Amino acid sequence: MQNIVIIGAGGVAGVTAHKCAQYNDVLGDICIASRTQDKCDSIIDSIHAKKNKKIPDKKLFSVRLDATEVESTVRLIKESEASLVINAGSPWINLPVMEACLQAIAAYIDTSVCVDLCSEGQQAPNAYDLQWEFREKFRNANLTGILGAGFDPGMVSSYAAYARNHIFDRIISIDVMDVNAGDHGKKWATNFDPETNMLEIQGDSFYWEQGGWKRVPCHTRWKEFDFPVVGEFRVYSMAHDEIRSLAEFIEADRIEFWMGFSDNYLKYFNVLRDIGMLSPDPVRTDNGIEVSPLKVLKAVLPDPVTLALGSKGKTCIGDLIKGKKDGQEKEVFIYNICDHEKCFAEVGSQAISYTAGVPPVAAAMLVMNSTWDTKRLVNMEELDPDPFLNLVGKIGLPTEILEIRQ
Amino acid sequence: MMRPNIMVIGAGGVGTVAVHKCAQNNDCFGDICFASRTRAKCEKIIEDVYRKSNIKDTSKRLYAKQIDAENVSDVVALIKDTDASIVLNAGSPFVNMPIMDACLEAGAAYIDTAVHEDTDVINAEYPWYAEFEWKRKNRFKDRKLTAILSVGFDPGVVNAYSAYAQKHEFSKIHSIDIMDVNAGDHGRFFATNFDPETNLREILEDAGYMENGDWKTCKRHSRSITFEFPEIGKHKLYLMGHEEIHSLSVNLDVGTIRFWMGFSDHYLNCFNVLHQIGLLNHKTVRTAEGIDVVPLKVLKACLPDPTSLASDYSGKTCIGNLIRGENKGVEKEIFIYNICDHETCFEEMEAQAISFTAGVPPAAAAILLARGDWDVKKMVNVEELDPDPFIALLDTMGLPTQIKYAEKSEIEKDK
Numbered sequence: 001m002q003n004i005v006i007i008g009a010g011g012v013a014g015v016t017a018h019k020c021a022q023y024n025d026v027l028g029d030i031c032i033a034s035r036t037q038d039k040c041d042s043i044i045d046s047i048h049a050k051k052n053k054k055i056p057d058k059k060l061f062s063v064r065l066d067a068t069e070v071e072s073t074v075r076l077i078k079e080s081e082a083s084l085v086i087n088a089g090s091p092w093i094n095l096p097v098m099e100a101c102l103q104a105i106a107a108y109i110d111t112s113v114c115v116d117l118c119s120e121g122q123q124a125p126n127a128y129d130l131q132w133e134f135r136e137k138f139r140n141a142n143l144t145g146i147l148g149a150g151f152d153p154g155m156v157s158s159y160a161a162y163a164r165n166h167i168f169d170r171i172i173s174i175d176v177m178d179v180n181a182g183d184h185g186k187k188w189a190t191n192f193d194p195e196t197n198m199l200e201i202q203g204d205s206f207y208w209e210q211g212g213w214k215r216v217p218c219h220t221r222w223k224e225f226d227f228p229v230v231g232e233f234r235v236y237s238m239a240h241d242e243i244r245s246l247a248e249f250i251e252a253d254r255i256e257f258w259m260g261f262s263d264n265y266l267k268y269f270n271v272l273r274d275i276g277m278l279s280p281d282p283v284r285t286d287n288g289i290e291v292s293p294l295k296v297l298k299a300v301l302p303d304p305v306t307l308a309l310g311s312k313g314k315t316c317i318g319d320l321i322k323g324k325k326d327g328q329e330k331e332v333f334i335y336n337i338c339d340h341e342k343c344f345a346e347v348g349s350q351a352i353s354y355t356a357g358v359p360p361v362a363a364a365m366l367v368m369n370s371t372w373d374t375k376r377l378v379n380m381e382e383l384d385p386d387p388f389l390n391l392v393g394k395i396g397l398p399t400e401i402l403e404i405r406q
Numbered sequence: 407m408m409r410p411n412i413m414v415i416g417a418g419g420v421g422t423v424a425v426h427k428c429a430q431n432n433d434c435f436g437d438i439c440f441a442s443r444t445r446a447k448c449e450k451i452i453e454d455v456y457r458k459s460n461i462k463d464t465s466k467r468l469y470a471k472q473i474d475a476e477n478v479s480d481v482v483a484l485i486k487d488t489d490a491s492i493v494l495n496a497g498s499p500f501v502n503m504p505i506m507d508a509c510l511e512a513g514a515a516y517i518d519t520a521v522h523e524d525t526d527v528i529n530a531e532y533p534w535y536a537e538f539e540w541k542r543k544n545r546f547k548d549r550k551l552t553a554i555l556s557v558g559f560d561p562g563v564v565n566a567y568s569a570y571a572q573k574h575e576f577s578k579i580h581s582i583d584i585m586d587v588n589a590g591d592h593g594r595f596f597a598t599n600f601d602p603e604t605n606l607r608e609i610l611e612d613a614g615y616m617e618n619g620d621w622k623t624c625k626r627h628s629r630s631i632t633f634e635f636p637e638i639g640k641h642k643l644y645l646m647g648h649e650e651i652h653s654l655s656v657n658l659d660v661g662t663i664r665f666w667m668g669f670s671d672h673y674l675n676c677f678n679v680l681h682q683i684g685l686l687n688h689k690t691v692r693t694a695e696g697i698d699v700v701p702l703k704v705l706k707a708c709l710p711d712p713t714s715l716a717s718d719y720s721g722k723t724c725i726g727n728l729i730r731g732e733n734k735g736v737e738k739e740i741f742i743y744n745i746c747d748h749e750t751c752f753e754e755m756e757a758q759a760i761s762f763t764a765g766v767p768p769a770a771a772a773i774l775l776a777r778g779d780w781d782v783k784k785m786v787n788v789e790e791l792d793p794d795p796f797i798a799l800l801d802t803m804g805l806p807t808q809i810k811y812a813e814k815s816e817i818e819k820d821k
Contacts, residue, residue: 187682188682268682268683274596275705276709277708279708283707283708285699285700285703285706285707286703286706286707289699289703291693291697291704293707293708295693295694295697296685296691296699296701296704298694299692299694299701300683300701301683
């Protein structure tokens with residue numbers, strides 16, 4: 001039986017659910033499960049409103065689930081007769097969901113690593129340690145698991161694999177660059193879960209160079225880059241999931257992740273950080289309530305899902321790759337441009353959620369039709385990028401290649 | 407002669423200074439009881455008083471009690487238990503009313519340093535005292551009890567400065583511009599100099615002021631001037647709403663009364679970020695985990711405790727009144743002010759100047775009340791009292807007053 005369970009009901013999960021519904025001829029019945037069932041139901045309403053369900057008589061339903069409870073997830077997978085789970089929830093549910101997939105024998109796909117990329121022991125060099133401990137179990141169970149199948153990580157990982165396979169004999173450097181040139185019209189907001197976002201942004205940056213890790217404080221290393229379509233932006237070196245997996249699977253002298261931040265964004269960020277509002281560690285108020293400042297900040301910030309209405313402009317995410325081909329130096333930028341307003345028209349979301357939510361659906365379709373049925377736990381870099389980039393281009397995220405230097 | 411027992415409520419920066427000062431002058435009092443929600447805080451401060459040798463007569467008692475100041479019957483019981491005839495309220499402005507009611511019930515004189523605030527109300531009706539404190543005027547008069555409202559520095563000493571100018575310097579005052587600048591540096595990224603909840607709320611409000619006999623309001627930080635202060639130099643000041651305008655406008659015949667406070671660009675940047683994000687909000691929010699909490703209280707928990715700033719504080723504060731008017735037909739202007747040095751305050755009682763300037767005046771008022779100079783048997787604001795003994799006493803207690811005479815000072819209008 002080929003059915004699918006989507007875990008999570010945030011921005012990414014919403015897009016994933018829309019896309020799965022658009023291709024439910026391949027993916028079967030769809031169950032959306034999260035801590036708050038109401039959120040799942042509004043996604044389902046939105047799918048119906050946008051007429052995004054392809055085969056009407058396939059099921060599309062919601063379930064309340066605490067994904068940190070392995071047994072509940074196992075039961076849900078069995079009851080919904082799912083052969084595949086897309087985990088689009090918070091990063092801290094990755095491990096229990098992986099365990100549940102093993103127990104229930106369902107393929108596993110996620111979009112981001114399970115650590116905060118900030119605290120000691122959870123930084124980029126150790127990013128995948130906990131999830132890679134599952135490799136043997138997946139192999140023994142003949143079970144497919146795909147880690148980091150969003151855009152970044154995910155698409156950018158496939159871009160690197162594609163460049164290695166087709167463009168270069170040797171790669172010198174990979175600069176993954178992510179810029180949101182859009183405007184949501186709010187004073188300040190994060191484009192995805194504030195907790196996850198604020199932790200990864202405040203951590204030290206790590207990059208891979210000459211076979212080792214280099215560490216610099218956040219926002220201290222930056223460069224300007226003239227992006228196609230959206231123009232010139234300042235991007236800052238930052239710790240990110242794919243730096244770890246790219247370093248593992250793609251040979252290059254230097255691998256680094258860069259994200260664009262406006263001066264205004266950093267102004268807010270700096271004040272909040274230096275005051276202590278970005279701390280995950282609980283404080284005690286004078287009326288005796290123990291609470292993490294970061295969770296309170298999350299409660300007062302706009303829900304990223306609500307940014308979709310009114311977001312304008314485009315995102316540009318891609319890999320600037322330098323290397324050698326036939327003895328000649330060569331540089332390409334492999335990228336995607338995504339338009340906030342088009343995403344909203346199609347699935348009611350903004351481009352940040354869209355770019356992260358579409359790739360796991362393409363991955364799921366490739367697993368379902370056995371193209372990517374690897375029977376083990378892999379990162380995106382380990383898979384053949386060709387069918388993936390081809391399919392994901394058809395379902396909403398086309399890839400462009402800009403030759404910067406011949 | 408029997409000296410009155412005094413109870414000081416509130417173990418923050420202002421309460422700490424008030425206790426040190428009452429103890430330094432405990433020949434004027436009987437026993438001193440120091441009460442707050444957290445008794446351990448009071449005990450720690452009492453130890454500091456002894457360590458700094460700030461208690462004059464060691465045969466008298468200085469002791470700590472736990473109190474829930476929001477609970478009137480609790481306060482009444484403690485007043486009776488301690489046999490206090492003066493209550494000095496240095497707690498948060500949210501507890502003025504219960505403490506005042508307890509004083510009325512138990513028969514004790516009352517002193518505080520700031521106007522009552524309601525957590526749910528931002529931009530209260532003008533004048534501020536009318537809705538709460540002044541409604542009890544008759545009851546204090548009937549019970550022949552003294553209540554001295556808002557006797558910190560500003561409000562408080564600046565009200566006395568206005569009364570002094572009226573009494574000695576001017577036949578007619580045209581305008582009073584109260585100016586408060588902290589030219590000190592605490593070395594922290596961002597901190598408030600007194601309780602963040604009170605401080606950030608007052609900054610958030612619209613600026614209410616009196617000009618040519620009319621109440622006016624403008625948005626916070628929308629009007630600014632630059633003024634050259636004695637000793638500490640030029641500073642940029644912003645028009646702001648503040649207590650003393652509300653009582654001075656009623657008690658003095660002056661057309662223009664304004665309050666200005668100095669803020670650095672960095673302070674305003676932080677303030678604006680916190681405000682725009684919603685962290686200055688007093689309304690409860692619920693986290694994703696289901697915890698109900700007030701954002702402003704969480705911010706307060708993250709910010710440095712204002713009392714902890716004292717050890718690293720350097721520089722000075724200057725607070726005073728620029729008063730313009732005429733005397734016997736001649737145009738005249740004075741700047742009557744105090745300069746207070748953070749490091750000197752720390753030396754004396756490990757406090758910073760903001761707490762010191764706010765905590766010494768209520769102790770001085772308590773001394774004048776105990777001596778009888780200010781025992782007026784009714785509720786008053788400071789400008790209704792004779793300023794002379796107060797200003798003379800403050801001179802000896804660490805807050806000397808200076809007067810600068812000028813034909814016309816330089817105020818640069820920024821906007």
